[in-house]
Amino acid sequence: MGDLVTINMGPQHPSTHGVLYLELQLDGEVVVGCKTHLGYLHRSIEKIAENRTYTQFIPFTDRLDYLASMNNNLGYCLAVEKLLNVAVTPRAQYLRVIIAELNRVVSHLVAIGTFAQDLGAYATPLFYAFSDREKIVELFDSICGSRLTYNYMRIGGVSGDIPAGTEQVIKDFIKYERKQLIEYNELLTYNAIFLARSKNIGILSKEAAINYSVTGPILRASGVKWDLRKEEPYLVYDQFNFDIPVGTVGDSWDRFKVKLDEIEQSLRIIEQAIGAIPEGNPVSKVNRVFRGTGEIYLRTENPRGELGFYLVAEGGFNPTRCKIRSPSFSNLSALEELIKGLNISDAVCVLGSLDIVMGEIDR
Amino acid sequence: MLFIYIKRIFIGFYSLLKGFKVTFKNLLKKPVTLNYPVVKQPMKERFRGMVDLYPDKCVICYQCIKICPTAALDLGHKTLEDNKTKNITKFTFNAELCCFCGLCDEICPTEAIFLNQMYEVSYFDHKDLIKIDLMSPEKYKNVDGGTS
């Protein structure tokens, strides 16, 4: 073994998905050691939660996993509702399911686009994914008035009913997206170069995945048929028919494919939910005051894995402790082992396939 | 053996050609973007832009101040001699702290405070940004591209 080269990958680097800093030890181009440094985006959101009322903290959950704000909102609101025993109307539950699944599609589209970008498919798949994403983001804009930090869910409901005509827009989108999925398969999934770059790269075994507490699509890509929406249904997920896409090997390609298949499953859920949406009033007013005691650990299936909120309340207007168990955090902890012995190009590929969002890792 | 080798190369090239087909199809499509500064998209009805105020409607209930997660709003009042009518002495908005969550808009009982449709926000002076006087009717006059 010759002399090792230490390369600082990040915090400013095109493919570290934000401000991740990897200290790579290279032997030639082979990674022999990796040290991860986090915290460049640390805003101490957990401390902020202790100083805000339950409602006031909802906008801050947007800033965790900023690609799936709705799902974060949802996870937090569900946790607070369970902690403080707040009832939710059925219409609000259905709306939440639809919105959360739409956001899952958005998030996976970004994941697919950026993964292709990491593999060097210059911008084209990214732009296709983003122009699909744009349709949902526009929809969210008309529903809640914002394009990235939605702040839509409220404790006990949502902030406003969907405007008239939204159902038709969603139905059109489902039809359009199904066509697009075929295109993605042609452009990326079975592309020879894409396969060569991502097949058998960064294999995460079943046991390692569970040991690292990896969740979400990455766990499923490793062959564990586990989806919180199916195994421990929250909201009204038990009323819908959908499959859990599972990978076979647990390599980067599987992680990509599982995400692509999950888009299809999400579309199925949305299709069923939009047909069965009941009438009623989903809106919960902001000026309700919440206080209570107890503690709760509640997980929801985020696009990136299981987002857990551990809330401890001691009777005040604000929680005593709000631990956010972010999926990307645990997913990223597997990286150091995954990229050892791989090429630097493959390291980028593995990092891209893990699909991390620094906002929720550093919090 | 050689046959499989050649076949693999052919399948590889064929899969690449499929990708070319997709990009060619998109090459002929119309652009999905707008020629931005020339063509502008109208904002949605519920769009959350800058915080704005109808000073006449405000009843000085301090709800917006209480709910604001980042304390971006600052309100002061004085009670007149007759102990009934209140007057706003200052109502400022710190756009730097604001997270545009729209909670003040939602909680306001008289719909005095609201988020307008402005999205092109830029200032030349930092001081203008952190202390926007919501009482003044010309609060967003100097903002580039202001629509209010």
Place this chain on the structure above:
Amino acid sequence: MQNSEILSLIKNKFPELLAEETPHGLVIPKTNLLDVARFLKTELGFENCHCVTAVDRKDRIEVVYHFYSFTYHFMLTLKIILSMNDLTVESVASLWRSADWLEREVYDLFGVRFLNHPDLRRIMNPDEWTDYPLRKDFKREDFIPRPVSPGLKG
């Protein structure tokens, strides 16, 4: 297997050490953490250490573990209560790799030292910093818990 059965199994194994609290929660003394953890992992099949965190209760710090079992669909909450003058606890990173980073985070934010941890450094805050920001007594001049409007009363 029912949830109550799992709890009773653990209780049978370690009868004198446990106190039950909250739904699915157990409190154990910190000397027994590794024994209980090993029992959980190897014999009961809690193969997933989902979350490690801590709660500052002003006079004490609770370290909270969430273990999950895929087979029983059961989330077990394990608590260890540490007094403020002795913030050390055994690390479970040797049993669950995921505990590695989670414990580092607890160390970073609360100052709980994990003994025999493979690499106990601060994970988010700068290495040379000495404060522990999530403690209730955390004070700095530039830290404002929540800015309030001067006109606001009550």
Place this chain on the structure above:
Amino acid sequence: MIPMLLSGLAAIGFIAFSAMFLIWLERKISAWIQNRMGPMMTGFHGTLQPIADTIKLLLKEDIVPKGVDFLSWWLAPFFVTVPVVMAFLVIPFSPKWIALDLNVGVVYICSVTSLCVLGIFMAGWGSNNKYSLLGGMRSAAQIISYEVPLLLSVLLVVMEAGTLSMQGIIHAQSHGWFILKPHLTLAFLIYFISATAEVNRVPFDIPEAESELVAGYHTEYSGMKFAMFFVAEYTNMFIISAIATTLFLGGWQGPWLPGVVWFLLKSYGVIVLLMWMRWTLPRVRMDQMMSFAWKVLTPIALLNILISGWFMVK
């Protein structure tokens, strides 16, 4: 002396104009492929955008990073650009428009264009940046290994035409382009792939590999030096397309229009193909690329030469 100087100036003028046009074209094609509009503001549909870019780059500060190997760092952009200008010596734009019809034109152009690797490696070495170094190393390995299949495919054309002169090869195609003959179609494919690798275009852009090596060998360059790399890249692209046109597509030959128009049309057609490829395909890995050169392209090219040579001799 004066005609030589004039033709040199004409070449430089053409390089500048062509690079600008290609940059605009690249941006537009990428935009169209990605359902965007591309540059629209400067001039009609952004036609003046490259000029604006050039002015910006000219006015930028020329940053010299700390600890560079100054000589090699400073000379590298010239080492990349000069061979590009030199290659214009033998490009036959039309029957008359050729600076010098060397009787070893093909050999000359191949050897001159492969000089670029020197500049790239100097840039990578001199920058005192590990990413640049990796990029320089990669490009040296890549360009040298792709030289082999490239020359082998060119060799077949020379065998077919029986001459090394560029004009001679074009004249040999007066009864039909070389690309229409099956064995030369294969040679064209091999040439096209290796030439793509030669100019570091996607899918073989691993020396600059944006997502891995930030910008590869030109990470540390700014201002006009960066512009020189940029111009060299695009002009290189034009040169390989010009070679492809000369060797396989019949050069300036074509009905109705004057020769130079046909030549430019064909060359830019090949360039559009290259651009289309860039915006479609992902990047291959270093070792995959090398094994593709040595295990796929070179054996096929050799076999091709062997078989078609046997037919020629028979």
